[in-house]
Amino acid sequence: MKRLWFRIASAFFILILLLTVILWFILAALLKNAYTDVTRDHLIENAQMVTQLISASESYDEREQLQELIKNFEQPIQMRFTVVDTEGVVLADSENDPEKMNNHFDRPEIQDVLQQNETFGESIRHSTTQDFNMMYVALPLVSEGETVGAVRSSLSLGIIDDAMDQLRFSLSIALGLMFLMAAIATTMLARSITRPIDTIMNVTSRLRRKDYSSRVSTEAKGEIGDLSQSINALAASLQSQMKEIEENEQQLTSIISNMVSGVMLVNQDGKVTLMNASMEKFLSQHKDNLIGQPYEKVGERFALSPHIHAVFETNEKVHEEVHSYYPHERIMDAHLAPYYGQGWQQCGVIIVLHDITEIRRLEKMRSDFVANVSHELKTPVTSVRGFSETLMSGEVTDEETTQQFLKIIHDESQRLDRLIRDLLNLSKIEKQEMPLNLEPLNLTALAHEVSVTLQGAIEEKKTRLALPDPSRDVYLEGDEDRLRQIILNLVGNGINYTAEGGAVKLSLKEDTNNVRLIIEDDGIGIPEESLPRIFERFYRVDRARSRHSGGTGLGLAIVKHLIESHHGEIEVESREGEGTTFIVTLPKKQEDS
CATH class of the missing domain: 3.30.450.20 (PAS domain)
Structure with missing residues (x-):
């Protein structure tokens, strides 16, 4: 050009x-x-x-x-x-x-x-x-x-x-001068025509390289001027459209990237062309290793290949629940559907996976909770009803037996009261309807006060309770009643699940920002498979012994919520038959109360 x-x-x-x-x-x-x-x-x-x-x-x-x-x-x-x-x-x-x-x-x-x-x-x-x-x-x-x-x-x-020679010479001179002037005029005319065209071609070349900010700057009139204005209008329209497309693409990319659901796109050739971060997490592989791979290889983990094949064959949506057991169990709600290009021609399959593992776990917990509450309530209610009906029938005339039945009714009613009170407290804590009354506390002194409350249980089981050095004060900001309840539950569990003559140790450690409350016992311990569930409501490792100890099965669940309300954490380490260690980490300063 x-x-x-x-x-x-x-x-x-x-x-x-x-x-x-x-x-x-x-x-x-x-x-x-x-x-x-x-x-x-x-x-x-x-x-x-x-x-x-x-x-x-x-x-x-x-x-x-x-x-x-x-x-x-x-x-x-x-x-x-x-x-x-x-x-x-x-x-x-x-x-x-x-x-x-x-x-x-x-x-x-x-x-x-x-x-x-x-x-x-x-x-x-x-x-x-x-x-x-x-x-x-x-x-x-x-x-x-x-x-x-x-x-x-x-x-x-x-x-x-x-x-004639003289005339030809003169004529040649005249025509040569005319030709020279015409050539100069032609060159100037060609340059005046092609210069704006060169500018237009440069602009179109920059537009082809996606530089949509380029414009034609020329003072040409007539058709060239009209062409320049048309090119500028086209460039402005392209720039506006590309900006809109880029914004939409960024929005779509942001949405897909931040979706908790996994998204994967398979083209008509059966190759993976798109995958978001959640899908990478579900498949435990980086997308660079999966993009371009056939769907049979990528979908084998959740057994998605048959479903993808079915969408290709039937051109209809598929909704299934799929499972994966490596490295740990995952339950996925899979939605597969064809996606179309121009002319409604099928271009591939889009797969969306929703992780419903936690939902299924919560559903099971809810089902277990209902069953446990029903069971926990049924036992004392049955006892109270049975013994009260016996007494009301007049068949028991022995005073000693009557007193024994009344004591059973009294104990079961107290158990019902504790169960209902714990359920109400747990519900209030979860709904944050029990605001913390924060104040500076000496955790060492609080531990010694709790030991006095537990003195009867300690003497009954002849347990050795080791407490922190009373001369070493450890201060933090917290709610005294809630922290007392935490220590009381954890130390009480240690005493209850330790054999007669066993030992329970309560120690305190602190650093610049946190205090660590450590409760150790040499009791029966907790099986490894039960450790992830001990903070669930009504979960008991040994149901018979737990019920015999008078517990409601809600103590550790309440403890966990109270610790979290103090922005703390609780960990447990245990080996069956060797003992259990609870480690509670609490911040010294409650920045967000």
């Missing part, structure tokens, strides 16, 4: 050159014809003059007198005059001796006059006597009404050739 001006200029150069050459030949021919016509007329005029002189002098019959008359025209004018009779014999000549000259009857111009009776005869030929081309014009010589001979005038064409 950068040489378009050169091609345009070259085309005009060639056209102008052809026109100039043609014009040169035409003008040269016209000038030569014009010059020849002028020369012919001049020869005729002079021949007529000589004819009139001969007629006036009546010297036709006197050859010597005629020769002298004709000889007088040798120098004044550059013409040659020859007089012949009707037989072609030369009677007189202005340049040569007529006696030595050949008969001229065969000359074309002489024959035209003497034989053809033309008013004049004309001929151009090479003169043997003069040795160059000559133009001859002959007129009849008339005496008393009869043709008695002919007068011929001739002129060398060398004069015409010299004049």
Whole structure:
């Protein structure tokens, strides 16, 4: 495109050159014809003059007198005059001796006059006597009404050739100057046309390279100006559309990237073309290792391949629940559907996976919770109802047995009261309806106060309880009642699940920001498979022993929520038959109460 001006200029150069050459030949021919016509007329005029002189002098019959008359025209004018009779014999000549000259009857111009009776005869030929081309014009010589001979005038064409050469040179100079000026004008015109076109082409090239900010800057008018405005309007429209597409693409990418559901796209060739971060997490592989792979390889983990194949075959949506057991169990709600391109042509399959593992776990927990609450309530209610009905029947008359039944009813009612109270407290804690009353606390002193509350259980089981050094104060910010309940539950569990004569140790450790409360016992321990579930409501490792100990199965669940309300964490380490260690980490300062 950068040489378009050169091609345009070259085309005009060639056209102008052809026109100039043609014009040169035409003008040269016209000038030569014009010059020849002028020369012919001049020869005729002079021949007529000589004819009139001969007629006036009546010297036709006197050859010597005629020769002298004709000889007088040798120098004044550059013409040659020859007089012949009707037989072609030369009677007189202005340049040569007529006696030595050949008969001229065969000359074309002489024959035209003497034989053809033309008013004049004309001929151009090479003169043997003069040795160059000559133009001859002959007129009849008339005496008393009869043709008695002919007068011929001739002129060398060398004069015409010299004049024509001069004219051709001048004409060449003039036409050359015209061609040069036309070439310069053509070049300027081509450049003026192609310069805005070059600008337009540069802009379109930048648009092709996705530089949509480029615009045509030209002052061209007419069609070029209209084209420039159209290109600028097109560029502005493209820039607006591409900006909108990029924004939509960024929004779509952000949405897909931040979706908790896994998204994967399989093209018509069965290759994976798109995958978000959640899908990478579900498949436990980076997308760089999966993009471009066949869906049979990628979908084998959740057994998705048959479902993808079914969508390709039936072109219908599929909704299934799929499972994976490595590295741990996952339950996925899988939605598969075809996606379409232009003309509603199927382009592949889109797969969306929702992780419902936690939902299923919570559903199971809820089901277990309902079953446990029903079971926990059923046992004391059954006992109270049974013993009360026995007493009401009047069948028991023994005072000692009556008191025993009443004590059972009383104990079971207290158990019901504790169960209901724990459920209500747990519900309030979860709903954050029990705000913390924060104040600076000495955790060492609080641990010693709790030990006094548990003194009866300690003495009953002859448990050795080790407490922190009372002289070493450990302070933090917290709710005294809630922290007391945490220590009471954890230490109480340690005593309850430790064999008679066992040991429970409560220790405190602190750093710059946190305090660690550690409760260790050498009791029965917790099986490894039960560790993840001990903080669930009503979950018991040993149901018979837990119920016998008077627990409701909600203590550790309450402890966990109370610790979390203090922005803390609880960990457990245990080996069955060797003991259990609870580690509670609490911040010294409650920044967000």
